[in-house]
Amino acid sequence: MWVGAAYVLMPDGSQRRRPVYGKTADIVREKLTKIQAQSDQGIPAEATGWTMERFLTYWLSDIVTPACKPRTIQGYEVIVRTYLIPQVGKKRLNKLNGVDVRNLLKRVKSTCLCCRHGTDRRRPVESRRCCALGQCCQQTPSARLVQQVHSVLRNALAAAMREELVGRNVAKLAKVSGPTYKVHRGLSADQASHLLKVAADDRLYALYVLALYLGMRRGEILGLRWEDIDFEEGGTHRPAFPPACRRHVDRRHAEDPHLGAHPPPAGADREGSEGASGPAAGRA
Incomplete structure (x- = not known):
């Protein structure tokens, strides 16, 4: 040597x-x-004194906490405490590699959540039915949870790069497939028309009309104010959402005497979404 x-x-x-x-x-x-x-070239050598546990703890307290909202901090802390530190906490920060990341994600994906968190063991003895009895229920994490674990690790290592503690972000070497969501079948024109007829006397009738005609989310509809309603033009303006909100709903209508014509819904190509106009609604 x-x-x-x-x-x-x-x-x-x-x-x-x-x-x-x-x-x-x-x-x-x-x-x-x-x-x-x-x-x-002014590129510092990788620090050798940091373990992953030490850095992740520092990252949460000194980088995440001052910059993020409480709910984000809580989500990061749970993933770090539950998945990252137990799996790679003793690994040297500058020694972590792509193989370590892939093995971490593989273990997260294949480990039963009931076994990991002791869910069955916390039940009364007479109510235990799976893992505590040696009969694993195979309640493995969802694809979304695995994706979140990978995302938190990638964000932490990106911070380590900015702090010049590592030369590259090895979490980017591992690819994680995202979850697949079931697209639900929309209402047909006849079903929408029937819904409005049945709900005609309901005090929330205007809410149903807005949901069917505009495709707005519940929070967006409930956030409408009187100044968002244009009675002269027969349309609505979207509520003032925070700048960080990605949702953009800005539609004006003129054909229907109250809500007007509307563009085909985003899922118009889905089964049962013909995009036909339902019956005229009362003034919202």
Whole structure:
């Protein structure tokens, strides 16, 4: 085994003697040349004193908490505490690689949640029915949860790169397929018409009309104010949503005396969504 050493730039701006090892002198010489070239370019050497557990704890307290909302912080903390630290917490930050990430995601995907969290063990003895009895229920995580674990790890390593603790984000080397959602069948024109007839005397009739004609979400409809209703033009303006909201509903209508004509719904190609106009609705 051969060893060599060179003074290189560290993340804190200091110069420190860094050893490298190899089976031959040529390998050691190549490694020394590489780290010296990086140092000359102002690229600091990767920090070696951080474990994943130490960095993830630092990331949550010093980077995530000051910048994110409480619900986001809570979601990150649960994933870090439940999945990341138990699986890769003892791994050196600068030694984490793509294989480690893929193995982590594989274990998360295949581990029964009931076994992991002790769900069955917390039940009364007479009510235990699966994992506590040695009969695993195979309640594995959803694809969305696996995707979230990968996303949190990727965000944490991106912060490590910005802090110049690692040279690359190895979480990006692992690909995670997202969840597939079932697209529900929409109402046909006859069904929508029947719904409005049945609900004609309901106090929330205007809400049903807006939902059918505009395709707005419940929160968007409930967020409408009187100033959002244009009685002269026979239309509505979308409520003022926060700038960060991706949802954009900005539709004006003129044909129907109260709500007017509307464009085909987003799922018009779905079965049962003919896009036909239902009966005229009362003034919202």
